Amino acid sequence: MRILVVEDDKDVAGFVVRGLKEAGHNVEHADNGRDGLFLAASEAFDAVILDRMLPGGIDGLRLLETLRAQENSVPVLFLSAMAEVDDRVRGLKAGGDDYLTKPFAFSELLARVEALARRGKADAPVTKLTVGDLELDLLSRQVRRAGQKIDLQPREFRLLEYLMRHAGQVVTRTMLLEGVWDYHFDPQTNVIDVHVSRLRQKIDKPFDTALLHTVRNAGYMLRAEGA
Amino acid sequence: MGVTLPNLAPGLARARRAMRAGRRGLRRGRDWLLAHVPHQVPHWARTLRLRLAGPGQKVTVFRSAGFRFASIYAGLLVISAAALAMFLWWATAGLLDRETEAAIRADAQGLSERYADGRLNALISTIDDRIAQNVDDDAIYLLVDGQMRPRAGNLSAWPAIVVEPNVWYPLPVQRAGTRSLARAMRFDLPGDFHLLIGRDVRVRAQLRDLLTNALLWAVLVVVAMASMGAFVARGLFQRTIANISDTATAIAAGNFAERVKISGRGDEFDQLAETINDMLDRIARLMDGVRQVSNAIAHDLRTPIARARSRLEDAALHARTEDELSAAIDRAMSDLDGIVAIFQALLRIAEIEAGSRRSAFAVIDLTPLLADLAELYEAVAEDAGMHLTVSAPPILPLHGDRELLQQALANLLDNALKFSPPGGTVRLAARATAGGAELQVADEGPGIPAADLGRVTERFFRGEQARSTPGSGLGLALVQAVAHLHHGALILSDAAPGLRATLSLPRGSDNLHA
Numbered sequence: 001m002r003i004l005v006v007e008d009d010k011d012v013a014g015f016v017v018r019g020l021k022e023a024g025h026n027v028e029h030a031d032n033g034r035d036g037l038f039l040a041a042s043e044a045f046d047a048v049i050l051d052r053m054l055p056g057g058i059d060g061l062r063l064l065e066t067l068r069a070q071e072n073s074v075p076v077l078f079l080s081a082m083a084e085v086d087d088r089v090r091g092l093k094a095g096g097d098d099y100l101t102k103p104f105a106f107s108e109l110l111a112r113v114e115a116l117a118r119r120g121k122a123d124a125p126v127t128k129l130t131v132g133d134l135e136l137d138l139l140s141r142q143v144r145r146a147g148q149k150i151d152l153q154p155r156e157f158r159l160l161e162y163l164m165r166h167a168g169q170v171v172t173r174t175m176l177l178e179g180v181w182d183y184h185f186d187p188q189t190n191v192i193d194v195h196v197s198r199l200r201q202k203i204d205k206p207f208d209t210a211l212l213h214t215v216r217n218a219g220y221m222l223r224a225e226g227a
Numbered sequence: 228m229g230v231t232l233p234n235l236a237p238g239l240a241r242a243r244r245a246m247r248a249g250r251r252g253l254r255r256g257r258d259w260l261l262a263h264v265p266h267q268v269p270h271w272a273r274t275l276r277l278r279l280a281g282p283g284q285k286v287t288v289f290r291s292a293g294f295r296f297a298s299i300y301a302g303l304l305v306i307s308a309a310a311l312a313m314f315l316w317w318a319t320a321g322l323l324d325r326e327t328e329a330a331i332r333a334d335a336q337g338l339s340e341r342y343a344d345g346r347l348n349a350l351i352s353t354i355d356d357r358i359a360q361n362v363d364d365d366a367i368y369l370l371v372d373g374q375m376r377p378r379a380g381n382l383s384a385w386p387a388i389v390v391e392p393n394v395w396y397p398l399p400v401q402r403a404g405t406r407s408l409a410r411a412m413r414f415d416l417p418g419d420f421h422l423l424i425g426r427d428v429r430v431r432a433q434l435r436d437l438l439t440n441a442l443l444w445a446v447l448v449v450v451a452m453a454s455m456g457a458f459v460a461r462g463l464f465q466r467t468i469a470n471i472s473d474t475a476t477a478i479a480a481g482n483f484a485e486r487v488k489i490s491g492r493g494d495e496f497d498q499l500a501e502t503i504n505d506m507l508d509r510i511a512r513l514m515d516g517v518r519q520v521s522n523a524i525a526h527d528l529r530t531p532i533a534r535a536r537s538r539l540e541d542a543a544l545h546a547r548t549e550d551e552l553s554a555a556i557d558r559a560m561s562d563l564d565g566i567v568a569i570f571q572a573l574l575r576i577a578e579i580e581a582g583s584r585r586s587a588f589a590v591i592d593l594t595p596l597l598a599d600l601a602e603l604y605e606a607v608a609e610d611a612g613m614h615l616t617v618s619a620p621p622i623l624p625l626h627g628d629r630e631l632l633q634q635a636l637a638n639l640l641d642n643a644l645k646f647s648p649p650g651g652t653v654r655l656a657a658r659a660t661a662g663g664a665e666l667q668v669a670d671e672g673p674g675i676p677a678a679d680l681g682r683v684t685e686r687f688f689r690g691e692q693a694r695s696t697p698g699s700g701l702g703l704a705l706v707q708a709v710a711h712l713h714h715g716a717l718i719l720s721d722a723a724p725g726l727r728a729t730l731s732l733p734r735g736s737d738n739l740h741a
Contacts, residue, residue, distance in 0.1 A: 083571065084578050085587070085630070103567050155602055181603060185634040186568070188641040188702070194606045217557070 001046040001117045002026045006036030006063065007079065008055055012102070016049065016079075019106045020113070033058030040067055045074050046117040049109070052080035052091065061094050068095040075116040079104065085184075107218035111170040118169065129164040132224030134203060134211055136164055145203055155180070156199050163212065163222040172219035196220055293464040297457035304456065308449035312442040320435040327410055327426050328395070334366075334424050335414045342416055350416075351379040367400065367409050367425035375421075382423065389413050389423060398425055408432060467496045471503065483511055516580060520573055523687040527700070528566060535562035565699075572701040576686065579631065579708040587630070588735070593623040593657050593664055596633060601655055604640045612649040615640075619657040625664050626735030627713050632666075635709040638702040639668035639728050646672030646726070663715070663734035669727040680719050706730070 003020055007013040008031050020027045028043070030036035033054040040048055040063070052060040064076055075098075078091040083101040091099045097119075098112050129136040133146045141157060143150045152160065162179050163171060173192040177183045196212065204210045209225045334357075342350040354368045358381050369380035377384065382400070389396050389411060398409040411425030470488055477485035486507060487500040542555030601617040608615040625632075636655070643653040651671035658665050675683055682688050684707040689700040703717070706728070710717040715732035 083574060089587075101571075103563075105564070181599070183603075183633060183637075184630055185637065187603075187637050189604075189607055189644060191603050191607050194610050195603075198606055 001114070002028070002044070003113060003117070004036070004039055004045045004048045005029045006033070006040070006048065006054065006060070007051045008032060009051070015106070016109065019110065023110055032056030033060070033063050037063045037066060040074065041070060041072065047113050048074055048076045049079050049113060050076055050096075052078060052082050052087070061090065064094050064096060075119060077109075077113055077116055079109065105217075107170060107215070108172045108174065111172050111175060111219060114169045115166055115171070115175065118166070129161065131164050131167045131222055132209075132211055134164070136161060143203070145207060150202050152199075152202060155195070156202070159195060159199055160203065163220065167222045170215050170218050170221050175219070293461040293468070296464055297461035300460055301453040301457035304453040305446075305450050308453075309446055312446050316439060316442055320438050323431045323435060327428060327431065331410070331412055331424050331426060335412070335422065338422060338424070339414065339416060342420075347378075347418075347420070354379040365427035365430070367398075367411060367423070367427065369423040371421050373419035378420070380423070385421070385423065386411075400427065471500065474503070478507065483507075483514070513580070516577070519686060520577070524573070527687045528569060531562050531566050535559045535566070538562065569699045569701065572699060572705060573686070576701065576705050576708045579705070579712050582712060587628050588626055589629070590624055590626055591629045591632070593625055593632070593666065594619045594621065596629065597636070597655060597657050597666070600633060600636050600640065604644065607644055608653060611644065613644065613647050614652040615655065616652060617655045620659055623657055623659055623664050625732060627732065628709075631709045631712065635706040635730065636666060636668065638706050642702055642728075643668050643670035643672070643726070646670055648672065660731070663732045666730040666732070667727060669722045669725060671722070671725040674721055674724060674726045675719060677721070683719065684717060
């Protein structure tokens, strides 16, 4: 995927660019708002990682507002040290698709950017999700694996749906908490792990191969064997 | 009137003359001073200053608000006193004149009717009767014929100044050996007779002068009283302002314990003082919070930072394999994540306490909020061999911040699950109260010793039992901040066994029908 990083801090930018390249992405970098706006407006990207406070007269918010005014709908993730709830709300209102505060874990950033870029390419609305031999029917709200019906609680169904929509990608605990429960805080206890392990009991335990994997220091990934 | 007051008019003239002389003297004196000691002429207008507020703050008399208010007060008082005096004068002294004139006209009317009825003789006898019956001895009559010869009356000759009929003349008269003043009018009768009717007004004039004098004196007294009153009012005003100003100066100098003194009268100044004191209390609380946080940061963050640092240093010095090294880095990173989490919690508490989040308030239904949280935590409870029960009314509306209430309850549930023994029950309950709602999380853990109950909501405070468990000591501080943001309270009590944490929240807004 082609990703633009607009970030003036050399260390952070170097770290992010290197990490994204290692993950197999094509990365462009701008270290001020003016260049960032020029690149974002003139070339096509799958996602933009944007700092809020930028030198060069154009800060992240202005950049994004200008971009959106030109009807450019590239997915944008704010990466900012401005961590107050109001800052976050302002960033999302300006047209941001996601908001990550510094300091951050790279795995979290990568997972979110990949999810964003994927969302940007969303096809027509689907009624059925499939990963390996696991099938989820969004209309009848039924889940089957290898033809065998699996009973899920409503929340487990939504958790699985989220994981399947992001199949093949790392999904962090925070993403699950936000995407499935709509909670924007980190509980101290491992609530997400407990729910994921319950889901795993139902969709993986009775079968030979595991679909739901734990990614160390990052989160979870749902993927078919060999995919 | 028993008191005789001196006549002011000659006095005023004398005063004017004296002032003119004084001014001449002053001019001469100034000229002399200018000629002889030119550098020592005092510039009184510029140096006439007084201290109003604190040291270093001088306000000239004419620019002081106290002087302005006092002058306005005195001016209004004098104007209203003068208006009152003028009205009194018009109603009394003026009335005397008008009465005299009315009496003379009535007299003339009566006499001319007598003349019309019974010719000249009847008129003459009537005039004689009236003079005889005049007890006050103030009536003046004179009837003359065409040749101005007196035919009746008590005046010896027609006064030369009275020429026109129907015009009021002040008439100096000589009666019974005394000079006096009369008010008179000429009436012409048919048959070439002329009638002069007047009244001796000397007594009335004296009365009027007395009255005028009294009123002038009264106005003077009012002016004096108003000036004194203004002086006193200015003093009061200055004292009140100085009270507030002293406090502000003391606080600016760093003495935060200073408060505006309250007089106890409950007036506007007391209200202002109370408002200012409330404001100062709030600032002091916020500053205490900041101080507490910076102390806590200094003490409590040093430990994990030191730990992370020593891990990294240890790895740099002693790690033999790449695996050992990356394991040490991983551990240091998770230490740092912990520090970041503490910072975020601190910032969030500060953000909540600053009250800026109130803009996100909306009407929310607490029942589904509780159900969702219970659903999230039920799995954790079951995994740990505990039970989580929920009880809530079918609907429980409240004006508040959904996200913060979720987080506050999550913190309470985190705590409850952390400290409950296996097999224990955690109860999550909500109920409507008269003023709003009450949210409760009760566990069956060891509880909090009574001595610590008041301190556990302090940032970084950790009880004896909590020291061995993971946690930052910020959870309850955040819950309390959320409670305060909602103008509510966090009440911790003994559930025997265990801890009962109650969030008591006012409804926050009327007409809640979520």
